[in-house]
Amino acid sequence: DLTGGTKPFEQLPDTFTFALDETENPLVQELWYEDGVCRTAWRAPRPIPEDDDFFENVWRSYRETGNID
Incomplete structure (x- = not known):
């Protein structure tokens, strides 16, 4: 997010710039490798x-x- 985002370390290239998504309905992105393909959900x-x-x-x-009750 080059419009108002930040980088975790200033030495990194601008492609690492991000902004936190603070919506009311946050989502988690899952990534896995299956059958030779990267999949996301x-x-x-x-x-x-x-x-x-x-x-x-x-x-x-x-x-x-x-730990005996």
Whole structure:
């Protein structure tokens, strides 16, 4: 996006200029290689999980209880 975008590093060529898309309905672009062809698709982002199964929490629980409830 050369009209008002930014580059992550100033040393990069202008082809790396981008602007964030801050719409109300954001989409995630998926890219994969299949049968010798690069394919793309857009989808809605998945919700952020509400559980607290981060490494630090699981490790603390394991040290305190062995993760046995």
